[in-house]
Amino acid sequence: MNNNIRNRLLLILVLVVASVWALWPRTVTVRERNAKTGQFHDTTLKSVPLKKGLDLQGGMYLALEVDDSKQAVQNKAEAIDRALKVVRNRIDEFGVSEPVVQKVGTDRIVVELPGVDDRARAEGLVQSSAFLQFQITDKTQAFDKALARLDGVVKQGGGTAVASAADTTKAASPLTNLFSKADTGKAKNDSSKADTSAATATGGPFSKLIQPGQMPGEYLVAKNDVPTLQGYLDRKEVQAALPPGKSLHWGSEDLSAGNASYTTLYLVDKTPIITGEYLTDAKPGNDPTEGQFVSFTLNNEGGRKFRTETGKHIGDYMAIVLDDRVMGRPPVIQSAIGTRGQITMRGAELQKTQDLALVLRAGALPVPLKIVESRSIGASLGADSIRDGIHAGIAGVTLVVLIMLFYYRFSGMLAVGALLLYLLFTLALLAGLEATVTLPGLAGLVLSVGIALDANVLIFERIREEMVHGKTVRASIDEGFKHAMSAIIDSNVSTVITALVLYEVGTGPVKGFAVTLMAGIAASMVSSIFVVRTFFLLWLNRTRGAQTLSI
Amino acid sequence: MLRILHDTKIDFIRLWKITTVVTLLFILPGLLWIAVSGYKYSIEFTGGTLMQVRFAQAPNIADVRSTLDDSGIKGAEITQFGSDIDYLIRAQDPRSVAQQTRGAESIATEIQAALTKRFGASAFTVQRTEAVGPKVGGELKQKAIYAILLSFLATLIYLAWRFEWRFGVAAVVATAHDILATLAFIKYANLEISLIVVGGILTMIGYSLNDTIIIFDRVRENLRRRQKVTLYDTLNRSVNETLPRSVLTHATVFATLLALAFLGGEVLRPFALVMLFGVVTGTFSSIYVAPPLLLWIESKWPRASTEAGTASRARNPRGAAVTMSR
Numbered sequence: 001m002n003n004n005i006r007n008r009l010l011l012i013l014v015l016v017v018a019s020v021w022a023l024w025p026r027t028v029t030v031r032e033r034n035a036k037t038g039q040f041h042d043t044t045l046k047s048v049p050l051k052k053g054l055d056l057q058g059g060m061y062l063a064l065e066v067d068d069s070k071q072a073v074q075n076k077a078e079a080i081d082r083a084l085k086v087v088r089n090r091i092d093e094f095g096v097s098e099p100v101v102q103k104v105g106t107d108r109i110v111v112e113l114p115g116v117d118d119r120a121r122a123e124g125l126v127q128s129s130a131f132l133q134f135q136i137t138d139k140t141q142a143f144d145k146a147l148a149r150l151d152g153v154v155k156q157g158g159g160t161a162v163a164s165a166a167d168t169t170k171a172a173s174p175l176t177n178l179f180s181k182a183d184t185g186k187a188k189n190d191s192s193k194a195d196t197s198a199a200t201a202t203g204g205p206f207s208k209l210i211q212p213g214q215m216p217g218e219y220l221v222a223k224n225d226v227p228t229l230q231g232y233l234d235r236k237e238v239q240a241a242l243p244p245g246k247s248l249h250w251g252s253e254d255l256s257a258g259n260a261s262y263t264t265l266y267l268v269d270k271t272p273i274i275t276g277e278y279l280t281d282a283k284p285g286n287d288p289t290e291g292q293f294v295s296f297t298l299n300n301e302g303g304r305k306f307r308t309e310t311g312k313h314i315g316d317y318m319a320i321v322l323d324d325r326v327m328g329r330p331p332v333i334q335s336a337i338g339t340r341g342q343i344t345m346r347g348a349e350l351q352k353t354q355d356l357a358l359v360l361r362a363g364a365l366p367v368p369l370k371i372v373e374s375r376s377i378g379a380s381l382g383a384d385s386i387r388d389g390i391h392a393g394i395a396g397v398t399l400v401v402l403i404m405l406f407y408y409r410f411s412g413m414l415a416v417g418a419l420l421l422y423l424l425f426t427l428a429l430l431a432g433l434e435a436t437v438t439l440p441g442l443a444g445l446v447l448s449v450g451i452a453l454d455a456n457v458l459i460f461e462r463i464r465e466e467m468v469h470g471k472t473v474r475a476s477i478d479e480g481f482k483h484a485m486s487a488i489i490d491s492n493v494s495t496v497i498t499a500l501v502l503y504e505v506g507t508g509p510v511k512g513f514a515v516t517l518m519a520g521i522a523a524s525m526v527s528s529i530f531v532v533r534t535f536f537l538l539w540l541n542r543t544r545g546a547q548t549l550s551i
Numbered sequence: 552m553l554r555i556l557h558d559t560k561i562d563f564i565r566l567w568k569i570t571t572v573v574t575l576l577f578i579l580p581g582l583l584w585i586a587v588s589g590y591k592y593s594i595e596f597t598g599g600t601l602m603q604v605r606f607a608q609a610p611n612i613a614d615v616r617s618t619l620d621d622s623g624i625k626g627a628e629i630t631q632f633g634s635d636i637d638y639l640i641r642a643q644d645p646r647s648v649a650q651q652t653r654g655a656e657s658i659a660t661e662i663q664a665a666l667t668k669r670f671g672a673s674a675f676t677v678q679r680t681e682a683v684g685p686k687v688g689g690e691l692k693q694k695a696i697y698a699i700l701l702s703f704l705a706t707l708i709y710l711a712w713r714f715e716w717r718f719g720v721a722a723v724v725a726t727a728h729d730i731l732a733t734l735a736f737i738k739y740a741n742l743e744i745s746l747i748v749v750g751g752i753l754t755m756i757g758y759s760l761n762d763t764i765i766i767f768d769r770v771r772e773n774l775r776r777r778q779k780v781t782l783y784d785t786l787n788r789s790v791n792e793t794l795p796r797s798v799l800t801h802a803t804v805f806a807t808l809l810a811l812a813f814l815g816g817e818v819l820r821p822f823a824l825v826m827l828f829g830v831v832t833g834t835f836s837s838i839y840v841a842p843p844l845l846l847w848i849e850s851k852w853p854r855a856s857t858e859a860g861t862a863s864r865a866r867n868p869r870g871a872a873v874t875m876s877r
Contacts, residue, residue: 055818063687119680120660372684374657381603381678388816396810400803407799440747443819446811447754447826450804457799458765465792487768490713491761497709498702498757502750505698510750517754 005541008534015526016421019428023048049431052114053438053512056386058379059114060122065107067370077106082366084109087126089362094125108372119376121355129323129368130359132276134306135247135268137217137317137330142243143267144212151204153241154232206232213264215317215330220255220262229265245270249319251326266326268319273309278302282360284353285342292345292353296360303339311336322356389442396446397423400453408460410550414535415456418527422452425523430516438512448520451495455528458484460551473549477536481529488529492521559791564783567843574732574835581735590738593745596692598685599643600658603678604666609635610675615666622665624658633817637678657682695749699730702753706760714767717848722763725841729759732832733825740828742821751825758804758826759833762797763841769793770845782849786842801830 025046054061066076066083073079080103087109088101100112116122209229211220221229232238233248242248251264282296298306310318310333317330320343328344345353401419404412426445430437463480471479496518503514540546594601612629615638619627626644631637642658659680666675703723710719733752742748769789777785805827812823 065686119677123657370684371657371682373687374659374680374682376677376680378676378678380676385816385818388814388819392810392813392815392819395814396807399806399810403799403802403806439816439818440750440822443811443815443822446807446815447804450800450807451758453803454761454796454800457796457803461793461796461799464795483772487765490764490768493709493713494706494760494764495757497705498753498760501698501702501705502753505694505701506746506750510746513750513754 002541005534005537008530008537012421012531012534015425019424022428022431023050023424025049050427051434051436052382052386053436053441053509054112054114054375054382055377055439055509056382056437056442057114058117058377058382059112060116060119061373061375062111062113062123062126062371063104063373064109064111064126064369065372067368069370073367079367080107080109083369086363086365087111087369090125090359093358093362109369115379117376117378119374121351122376123371123374125355125359127369127371128359129365130276130362131323131364132279132360133272133321134274134309135270135272135319135321136313137215137319138243138246138267138269139216139316141216142246143217143219143248146241146243147207147210148204149241150206150232150238153237154206154235155204156237206238210265211262215332217267217317217319218251218330219265219267221265223254223261223263226250226263243267249321249324249326251329253328264326264329266319266330268321268326272321273313273318274298274302274306276360276364278305279360282357284350284357286350286353290344292350293342294345294353294357294360295340295342298339298341300339306341307336307338385439386442389439389446393442393446393449397449400449404453404456408551411460411463414532414539415453415460415528417535418456418531419449419452421531422520422523422527423449425527426516426520429519429523433515433519435515435519436512437516438509440509441512441516444513444516445520448517448524452520452524452528454491455484455488455524456532458487459528459532463549463551467549467551473546474540476549477540481533485529488525492525496521557795559794560787561791561794562787563790563838564787564842564846567839570835570839571843574728574839578728578731578735581738582731585734585738591741591743592692593743593748594641594643594681594683594688595746596688596695596744597643598683598688599641600662600683601643601679601681602640602659602662603632603680604638604640604675605678606636606638606670606675607673610638610670612638614669615640618665618669619662622661622668624661624665627662637817691746695746698749698753699756702756703727706756710764714771717845717852717854718767718771721841721845721848722760722767724844725763725836726756726760728836728840729755729829729832732836733828736828736832737825740824742824745821747818747822748825751822751829755826755829755833758829759836762833762837765796766790766793766837766841767845770842782846786846790838790842797834801834805830 025048027044027046028049029042029044064083064087066073066079068076084101084103091099091101091111091113094113096113096116098114100110102110104110111122111126113122206229209221209225211222213219246267247270249266249268251266253264255262255264278298278301280297280299282294285293285295287293313333314335316333318333319326319330320328320341322343343356345356397419401416404415404419406412408415426448429435435441459480462484463476466476466479466483467473499514499517499521503511503518506514612631616627616629619625619629619640624642626642628639628641628643630639630641632639640662642662659682663677703726706726707719707723710722714722730752733755737744737748766789769792770785773780773785773789773792774782780788808823808827808830811819812827815823
């Protein structure tokens with residue numbers, strides 16, 4: 001065996017060892033949050049270091065942009081950077097392994113959550129602004145006074161979305177029951193109720209949807225009427241007719257009376273007494289009588305401010321407004337409150353409470369975000385895809401091997417041997433580049449098997465031609481490799497060009513396709529040319545210059 | 552030694568008139584049809600919501616449809632996806648897309664709620680959801696067109712550098728033919744234009760170009776070696792000489808694509824189909840589009856007289872006759 005062959009074999013051996021090492025299962029530590037306890041814990045497991053795309057392992061992909069539909073955002077680029085930090089904090093706390101949070105282009109945040117398939121929860125987590133405000137409910141009955149005006153405005157605009165009158169009348173009787181049960185010695189409420197019933201009696205399109213509640217600034221809307229009322233409230237002219245200096249928020253809790261169900265609506269002072277920017281910590285908690293709650297702590301400055309403000313409003317009701325929604329029912333301020341407070345989440349699930357604490361801790365989003373793209377793939381579908389891909393791969397490779405063996409016999413066997421090395425090299429390259437294997441990537445891998453053999457086909461055909469021209473086996477092999485080179489290189493370069501373009505343009509899965517295609521071409525240059533050549537040299541050496549070649 | 556199509560002397564290029572008519576008969580009606588009724592685009596391009604649902608047992612489609620209609624998700628398209636328990640629900644009409652951008656209750660949530668109400672939560676599982684805003688879809692459309700043009704331009708530059716411009720132009724026109732034929736095929740096969748189909752088109756471009764390059768590489772070599780033969784004969788000879796390679800390579804690629812089409816799952820099938828067609832049209836164009844075109848270009852813009860093509864054609868009027876008859 002001469003030196004040349006020995007060196008070649010040595011190099012192949014090194015490549016094989018390196019590839020096997022690159023693909024050797026290794027222990028990875030996965031940090032996950034326990035859904036029940038909320039604690040992080042680490043688990044270690046052994047796995048092949050090939051990163052699977054979301055489409056293969058299941059998970060969520062979200063693309064977010066600044067939502068400027070409601071209010072103009074001046075510096076979008078800066079806003080998106082700040083939002084990115086907040087979203088990243090939240091995702092880190094959310095506790096999935098290997099999440100991706102990154103900015104794409106200048107105005108988009110992309111979030112990838114492998115293994116998460118609770119779509120609604122993930123969307124809520126990244127999208128909720130977590131903008132916390134404490135606002136005093138209105139005690140001036142400004143809303144009641146504005147009802148007549150609002151009726152007029154709605155009538156003028158044409159009651160496009162008129163709720164059926166029957167619904168409201170039906171709703172009226174259990175409501176009275178609700179009041180009689182709840183109204184125990186609250187003179188203030190009684191008077192406001194009397195006022196509004198007068199307004200309700202007029203039966204305007206707007207006012208007939210609204211019933212007075214049990215505390216100043218609280219109103220009840222039958223659940224069926226909520227969309228209608230929201231439709232009215234979305235109108236510009238209605239917005240303009242609302243009492244100045246006040247804002248209107250839906251409540252988070254529903255009240256039910258008999259078989260009717262009501263949603264609460266609150267009119268509060270527009271200027272909050274304090275906002276969530278002073279918040280330093282938030283923790284979920286559970287109380288046997290109160291149910292779920294989130295307790296929060298303010299910093300010293302916030303605490304001082306809070307104490308002064310609440311001191312001024314003793315006896316008033318304070319709405320805790322999170323993202324324009326009043327959380328729980330506003331408590332009455334009994335004395336000045338300092339740095340600690342809590343948000344009750346009656347009837348909410350544990351998970352919801354945990355998520356709220358999480359987003360409050362991670363900070364409010366500087367700007368509202370809207371989801372421009374959302375994909376979720378269940379883990380079982382991903383497993384199905386992997387199974388299908390492997391089946392297709394096995395079938396494809398088997399067919400190709402049969403064709404090669406049938407047509408090229410001994411030489412075909414060499415090519416098949418090289419093909420196995422090719423698969424090893426390609427996978428190792430993908431692992432080494434930390435590329436993500438996606439479903440289209442699997443297709444690329446299967447397809448590249450066919451393309452990888454093209455180089456061998458070109459070479460073998462060339463060797464045949466040279467042999468037909470009467471050259472010796474050794475000379476034919478040399479010439480065959482030499483002459484096939486230009487065609488192989490040209491055709492591979494043109495494939496790489498299209499793959500590069502695909503990589504540039506494609507999103508996740510298609511990028512995966514481009515990467516496997518390129519890795520496949522690189523690996524095939526080594527396996528189809530270098531490895532097969534070495535096999536031939538080895539064979540020539542063993543047979544001491546054979547006179548015939550099975551090709 | 553097992554040989555197929557060894558040492559053939561088929562006059563492929565003689566048939567160029569017939570094949571041109573054949574391919575035009577395939578492409579033109581397809582393009583016309585596209586012009587009239589357009590393509591079906593996937594959610595990725597139009598925006599909208601897609602949900603893949605697996606039912607515990609085969610549901611009654613009419614029932615699913617009326618359930619969705621009743622809950623206000625009108626115009627949702629429901630199609631079987633693979634087995635009879637897997638369904639795709641697509642809300643792709645402009646109204647649902649607009650609703651989605653308002654960011655209110657997402658359509659996916661509504662669909663899921665409606666199905667839960669009708670069938671119960673345990674009767675189905677949501678396997679996959681995709682919700683794409685119209686802006687993202689529009690961007691992607693632009694990107695896809697840009698990608699096809701870019702890969703086109705890049706290969707043209709590469710070919711011009713590696714060969715010379717006549718070969719480059721012929722190869723690129725052959726590739727353009729393949730793209731048009733594939734676009735027509737997509738219409739005939741009633742496939743949806745999705746990102747994976749665009750990926751198939753781009754891969755097809757690379758693959759079909761390969762084929763042309765292999766033949767042109769041989770032409771280049773033969774021109775250098777045999778100066779006394781017409782370009783016409785050289786082209787024919789080169790096609791014949793590379794024929795065994797073409798057959799073998801196409802067979803192996805075809806085999807892997809068939810495996811993908813039948814076993815690779817529903818998502819990959821459109822890709823495999825586009826590529827299967829790409830292998831056919833790529834082979835066709837590298838024999839019947841690129842070489843005749845090269846002949847025609849040579850007749851219009853002949854090379855310097857010292858070079859093979861022109862010099863030999865002067866001695867052999869047959870080659871010239873064919874090229875000029877166009």
